[in-house]
Amino acid sequence: MEHSKHTSLKDLARVLGVSIPTVSRALKDSPDISRDLCEQAKRLAQEMNYRPNPFAMSLRKNTPRIIGVIVPDIVTHFFASILSGIEDTAVANGYFVIITTSHESYEHEKRNIENLVNMRVEGIIACLSQEMTDYSHWAALADINMPLILFDRVCLTDRFSSVVADGEQSARAATQHLLDTGSRRVAFIGGANHLDIVKRRKHGYLEALRDNRIPIEKELVVCRKIDYEEGKAATESLLALPQPPDAILAMNDTLAFAAMEVIKSHGLRIPQDVALIGYTDEQHANYVEPKLSAVCHQTYQMGQTACHLLIDRLKGDKTVRQVVVPTSLQIRESSVKEG
């Protein structure tokens, strides 16, 4: 007896004294129903607060108008903002969004995929978890023809459309900027090496060094995990080097703030002793002192784009695309040693 029974077509039919199919058609202004009945039916539906039962609909055609989303977590601003873009776009197109979190765990991720498939969502938008090293559960989605769009951390890009930032280009620009403003020994703090975002950003960093004919020093590249504590440890290890870096490029917000914390705790000045560039949004960059120079992702747009890709796919567009969303390097206070 939970929520007092919804009214169904049957109820309307009974009151109107006509058959169920007739009411169904009347409500959709079918041309072969008398205008009169149409009006009556609609008025009654209004009065009796009739709502089409989505489960009945979905039972016939498999289209519950629900999109599933899998993100590592909801709390990180980067993901929250992307979710926001997804949600707004989905709603604007008449879809609901079910959000699930992988907590960076392979097991969770697998279970979430399972659950969403079981729920018969029309499509899935996802960002890979860090732990994820084998792609079979994603590939399986292609096999059962479940539309999937990946963003940020992606895989199997020949089979699934994806949305990523221009990681290589942004890291290259950030590194170049550090070198242009007085830094000499630039270090890189990244996440697990198997993630392609790590590869790309690291590659951009290395390219910039090469552009400037700076020999690569392996100790200056620390790739552990995207995690606050790991980021702190990475920074500690850099500062403990016999010849520590005089600048650090941290490849995402978690790592950047971890680095900032550690540099400060060592009594070092930013940017004079160690310059710092991170990846983060405007707000967080401005909150800290010194204000963090950072690569800015257009997170909201990434969410929108991912959702649009999915909706296009649901409408039948089978082409696999890789959308690269440009980033912008925003110079603030933490990076410039000299004008």
Added chain:
Amino acid sequence: MEHSKHTSLKDLARVLGVSIPTVSRALKDSPDISRDLCEQAKRLAQEMNYRPNPFAMSLRKNTPRIIGVIVPDIVTHFFASILSGIEDTAVANGYFVIITTSHESYEHEKRNIENLVNMRVEGIIACLSQEMTDYSHWAALADINMPLILFDRVCLTDRFSSVVADGEQSARAATQHLLDTGSRRVAFIGGANHLDIVKRRKHGYLEALRDNRIPIEKELVVCRKIDYEEGKAATESLLALPQPPDAILAMNDTLAFAAMEVIKSHGLRIPQDVALIGYTDEQHANYVEPKLSAVCHQTYQMGQTACHLLIDRLKGDKTVRQVVVPTSLQIRESSVKEG
């Protein structure tokens, strides 16, 4: 031909050469099916990757195991963290979560409620939008017996269970702390007066003044809107007073960071010239300089609690509760003028 047909009981039945109901029962280990058939059926289900169709289920009993959530936005850390608590709890109990955002708009809020009801979610967890001044759309949920749990910004607490922080007590403690550590003229920046969180925190602030026999000065209380720009304007107006405050209590994170920005931009020192206390989480409080003394909400727990209240309600517990989640005052650098 979207996602290649799921296998149904019918498919299994055909292969096994038995009737559909039989398979249905076999899969649930019904006692009146031969052990043999049970085993066979389950094995086959496994092989053929059978998934019960949730729409068919939901069509019979109205229990899609989906919870709807309405929040003002996803991006604000406060909400993101609560969502996280809700999501984890929901999943742990076998529920999906559909998240919708009101964008602080009355219209969106109404539409979201509508949509979730149409979708036949089993219950709703929500935080009121700021714009919301009339409660009828929420009251309507009670009429149709849709379980509703409110958090943070609540209404009709006699009919709906809710989860709130101890706003009055926390504001009182924060104000007392300011007075204890050298501040004399404490101002309060709040949001729209019709929100009960605003009322409660303001009340706590006023109580603290009274406790200390400090006359209340109306100009020191500015309640506009919870919004970054509005918060800046509020702070500006305070600093422009003939006798400006020497301390500010900002009743949430958005307002606190806005206040900090403006105070700094005036070249005033925190806390020496103007002491500041906000409401925010640990991480953000520590990012800024000086580190922000702040009331800390147990956001994740608030989400968990709200979800548990809903699940209990879904299990039949009709008692209406008001859960108050304690806060903690965390003294950092922005508030203490003197030891």
Added chain:
DNA sequence: TTGAAAGCGGTACCAG
């Protein structure tokens, strides 16, 4: 131990 039939709410097709 199993099967047949009805029903959940709606749509589509054919008949009249």
Added chain:
DNA sequence: CTGGTACCGCTTTCAA
């Protein structure tokens, strides 16, 4: 213009 019938996938009597 309207009604009858069948079906989507599953559960639940009731009969056998």
